[in-house]
Amino acid sequence: MTPMQFLIGITPDVRMSNGQPIFGTEVLELLKRPGIAWEYMQDGSQITLAHAQRYDAICAMTTRLGPDSLPPGPHRLKLIARFGVGYDSIDVPTCSRAGLLLTIAPDGVRRPVATSALTFVLMLAQKVWFKDKLTRSGRWLEKSDHIGTGLTHRVLGALGAGNIGAEMFRLAQPLQMRAIAHDPQADPALMRSLGVELVSLDELFKQADFLAIHCPLNAQTKGLVNARLLALMKPSAYLINTARGPIVDEAALYEALVQRRIAGAGLDVFEVEPTPADNPLLQLDNVIVTPHGICFTDECMQGLAQSAFKAALDMAAGRMPPYVVNPPAQA
Numbered sequence: 001m002t003p004m005q006f007l008i009g010i011t012p013d014v015r016m017s018n019g020q021p022i023f024g025t026e027v028l029e030l031l032k033r034p035g036i037a038w039e040y041m042q043d044g045s046q047i048t049l050a051h052a053q054r055y056d057a058i059c060a061m062t063t064r065l066g067p068d069s070l071p072p073g074p075h076r077l078k079l080i081a082r083f084g085v086g087y088d089s090i091d092v093p094t095c096s097r098a099g100l101l102l103t104i105a106p107d108g109v110r111r112p113v114a115t116s117a118l119t120f121v122l123m124l125a126q127k128v129w130f131k132d133k134l135t136r137s138g139r140w141l142e143k144s145d146h147i148g149t150g151l152t153h154r155v156l157g158a159l160g161a162g163n164i165g166a167e168m169f170r171l172a173q174p175l176q177m178r179a180i181a182h183d184p185q186a187d188p189a190l191m192r193s194l195g196v197e198l199v200s201l202d203e204l205f206k207q208a209d210f211l212a213i214h215c216p217l218n219a220q221t222k223g224l225v226n227a228r229l230l231a232l233m234k235p236s237a238y239l240i241n242t243a244r245g246p247i248v249d250e251a252a253l254y255e256a257l258v259q260r261r262i263a264g265a266g267l268d269v270f271e272v273e274p275t276p277a278d279n280p281l282l283q284l285d286n287v288i289v290t291p292h293g294i295c296f297t298d299e300c301m302q303g304l305a306q307s308a309f310k311a312a313l314d315m316a317a318g319r320m321p322p323y324v325v326n327p328p329a330q331a
Contacts, residue, residue, distance in 0.1 A: 005037040006316040008309075009055040011044030011063045014083065023305035024298065030309045036316060052077035052098070057312040059305075064089045070098050079315045081308035083301075085109045085163070086244060088217045092326050102325040103311040106163045108303030112295040113242055114167035117212040120240045120266030120288060121156070121172075124210070125149045129288050149209070149236070149263075151175045157208025159225070160215030160243070161186040161196060168212060169194045180207055183215070205232040210240060217244035227252035233262045242294060245269040250281065257284050268294045 008031065014021050021028070031038045041051065047058060047065040052075035061083045069091070080090060081103045095102045123129065130146040133139075154177050158165040161181035169179050179196040182204040191198055205211065211233070215221050225239070225248040233239070239262060241248055250271045256262045264286035270279065273292055281287055311321035 005035055006056045006312075007054065008036065008038040008312045009041040009044070009051060009058045010038060011058065011060045012040050012042070013044060013061045013063070014305075015040065021305075022296070023301035027302050027305045027309065030306065030313065033313065036313070047080070049073055049075065052100075057081060057315055059083060059308040059312060060090075062089065065091055065094060067091050067094050070094055079103065079312060079321070081105075081311040081321070083108075083304040083308050085113075086216060087325055088244060096326045096328055101315070101321070101327075103308070103321050103323050104325060105304045105307035106323060108300060108305075108307045109295065110163050110167045111171075112297055112300035112303070113164045113214075114171055116242050116268065116295040117164075117168050117214070117240055118171055119294065120242070120268075121151070121210045121212070121238075123288055124238045124240075124264055124266055125151055130285070151177055153178060154209040155180060155207050157181065157204050157211040158183070158196075159201075159204060159211065159213045161191060161198075162214065165212070165214035166190060166194060166196075168214065169196050177210075180204060201229070202232060205229045206234075208237060209234065210238050212240040213243045213247055215243060215247065217247055222246050223249050225249060225253070227255070230256040230262065235261060236263050238262065238264050238266065240266040242266075242268045245271045245273065245275075250279075254280050254284075257281070257286055260286075264288075268292055 014023065016022055044060065044063045047063055047069050049070055051058060052070055056076055057079040058077065059081045065080065077100055079101045080095065082105060085104045085106050087102060087104055090102055092102060126148045127146045131143060134142050156172055156177040156179050158168060158181040161183040162185065165181060179194065180199050181191065181196050182199055182201045186198055188198065213225065223246065227249065230252055253265065257265060266288045267281065268290045269292050282289060314321035
């Protein structure tokens with residue numbers, strides 16, 4: 001690397017067990033430009049002052065940046081580009097104080113995460129997890145004890161109807177479900193165009209047959225889905241969470257599931273990740289679980305990498321990248 005090159009650090013958690021990146025090697029061709037160099041960071045679990053002094057931009061997957069990560073001092077870091085849309089692992093005020101832009105990649109996750117939510121809807125509706133176990137254990141004749149739920153005219157609900165929630169409704173239109181959502185920030189015109197009725201929070205939980213969580217995790221949404229809201233759901237209803245685990249009170253969800261106050265759940269995220277092997281939710285037969293990776297497809301990973309790398313290239317060229325979380329940091 002020559003002294004004048006713009007150096008991009010890529011966090012090592014994007015590499016599979018074989019050493020190859022989860023997004024493939026083709027997308028790395030974007031970074032083969034004059035004046036640009038990149039490398040995998042040796043330790044990317046948390047961004048430190050040493051990282052900030054070495055890199056001009058960091059493209060990060062699960063890396064954390066806390067209030068104490070960057071003590072005062074000179075550095076060259078200008079950008080943290082997330083391989084994803086959530087940024088609860090990055091302390092935004094710290095970025096702003098340090099003059100760092102933080103970008104996210106909504107285009108990369110829109111279709112894959114919306115598809116993942118519908119995957120849970122379909123698996124829960126067809127009781128795939130029960131029927132898989134019956135087949136494997138030779139209990140073929142018990143299939144009539146596990147009749148699924150038809151989707152036509154059922155109610156598909158979303159807690160959050162932005163980028164991903166709207167895409168879920170768009171993809172679900174051929175299923176002829178009734179669509180409802182709660183989101184104070186939703187675009188009413190967009191919701192009307194998708195046939196989505198905006199309802200109160202309580203009505204969402206009362207009416208939905210399949211309720212998918214698509215809101216961000218923040219101070220207002222942490223623990224939002226609590227025992228009171230879960231008690232409003234139909235006994236035949238299913239909860240789906242592909243957003244962030246702490247949005248749901250896990251203990252309250254366990255009680256609702258174990259007492260069959262709701263029919264089941266599809267969970268890609270948990271309060272603590274990785275979730276402990278002794279998490280009682282994992283012992284229930286009415287829950288489908290995945291390791292915060294149900295959306296991990298080639299399409300998703302390539303889209304995330306393209307977005308993050310293009311943000312870094314924009315920064316190198318002196319352009320403002322899209323999807324900046326903290327625009328004041330540019331000052």
